Amino acid sequence: MVTYTLQYFHLRGRAQPLRMLLEDQGLSWEDEVVSPETWYQGDLKKTCAFGQLPALKDGDFILFQSNAILRYLGRAHNLYGKDKQEAALIDMVNDGIEDLRLKYVKLIYQTYDEEKEQYIKNLPNDLQHFECCLSKNNAGKGFIVGDKISFADYSFLDVLLNHLVLAPSCLQDFPLLKAYVERLSARPKIKSFLECDAHKSRPINWNRKQ
Incomplete structure (x- = not known):
């Protein structure tokens, strides 16, 4: 092993x-x-x-x-799609996830106090793109790309969970994203991980802003 x-x-x-x-x-x-x-x-x-x-x-x-x-x-x-086209889509989505993560990191570490309210106000503009991507794959009922979980799903779940701490109602207008988080978080091993003491003891960010 x-x-x-x-x-x-x-x-x-x-x-x-x-x-x-x-x-x-x-x-x-x-x-x-x-x-x-x-x-x-x-x-x-x-x-x-x-x-x-x-x-x-x-x-x-x-x-x-x-x-x-x-x-x-x-x-x-085997978490990179079934063919080169799915692999390319996974790369594309992961780049989009990284763009959102970098915006989040900038807020947390540089502009939190003065820009948090505006960041949350603008967040739907970013989330709508992911809602659209999800809707085009199995009507949004599965993963972000293809019929099997990919490495991008883990990154996306993490980014969404972080934003749900920052803005708990941020997915209320995005039913596919909301269901996606619930579905992936309920996978037995992810659920167990998210509920374990080791996970809960780790702060999300170094400066403990969230």
């Missing part, structure tokens, strides 16, 4: 979609928690390809950058 090590902080952050993927797929993995003290010493940071975590260790192979890790796991575990 493949054993992975996911190296990250005691934080949900960028590692959260990776954890959900690993858990939901029943893969053997361990969480290597990096303390702030260790990180600020600088020695570990120097070993990171771009000075950032998370890192995934697969035997002697170490990979950085969260989306690269998602794609790596997607290729390794």
